[in-house]
Amino acid sequence: MSEPIDPELEENNNVDSEAGNDQTVDQAFSDDESLDPSAAGQPESRDEEMERLRRTAAEADKRVLQAQAEAENFRKRMRRDFESQIKFASTDLVIDLLQVRDNLNRAIEAAENSGQTDALKEGVAIVAKQMDDVFGKHGVTEIPAAGETFDPNLHEAISQMPSPDVESGKVAHVAQSGFRLHDRVIRPSQVVVSTGPAS
Known part of the structure; x- marks a missing residue:
């Protein structure tokens, strides 16, 4: 046979239960607040987001x-x-x-x-x-040499000699003709360079 329940004791149990329920609800609200994005920082506005996206798109286009x-x-x-x-x-x-x-x-x-x-x-x-x-x-052409001013890019001097008819520094004799292939020298002219009239 069960003992009769003391009304005062039952009321205290109900109060403790309600207090526990309130703590659980408070904890639940606290957890919800931790999920709020605003708690981590101020969210960017729509205009700021659009500007950021425009900059990103412009940088991508540039790349x-x-x-x-x-x-x-x-x-x-x-x-x-x-x-x-x-x-x-x-x-x-x-x-x-x-x-x-x-x-x-x-x-x-x-x-x-x-x-x-x-x-x-x-x-x-x-x-x-x-x-x-x-x-x-x-495209193979002969390089002009006889009587021309000596040019080391076109001519290869094999000797020098005095010449009464050819100015100093010009080609007095061509020992072997030079040639270009298109615009490239493939064989320079072998020449004798005049030192001018003999003194």
């Missing part, structure tokens, strides 16, 4: 434009390098053929000096002329 410009410069540089390689790919072949041209010209000189028939001399001269035409067709 894209810079990347595009760098890519275009790279493509142009690669195209120039490729065109240059194609343009001067025949350099070694031309240099070798120039030696053949030299020999043809020596044959013409030898024919003139030895009294060979005009037909032989003319035949060799025609071959030499054909070779010059082929060279010209492919």
Whole structure:
């Protein structure tokens, strides 16, 4: 048989229970406040957010434009390098053929000096002329030298000599003709440079 419940004791228990419930509610509100974004700092306004996004987009556009410009410069540089390689790919072949041209010209000189028939001399001269035409067709041109002012970029001085007819510092004699392939010197002219009239 259960004992009768003291009304005063039951009232105290109810008060303690209500107090516990109030503490739980207060704790719940405290936890909710910790999740409030405003507790970490002042949130940015809509205008500030829009301005930040505009700046970010402008910086991204700038980086894209810079990347595009760098890519275009790279493509142009690669195209120039490729065109240059194609343009001067025949350099070694031309240099070798120039030696053949030299020999043809020596044959013409030898024919003139030895009294060979005009037909032989003319035949060799025609071959030499054909070779010059082929060279010209492919951008190979002779470097002017005789009577020109000596230029170390175009001429290779093999000696000096006095000359009554050629000013000092100019080419008095061409020992071997020089040539360009397009705008590049592939063989400088070998020349004798005048020192002026003998004193």
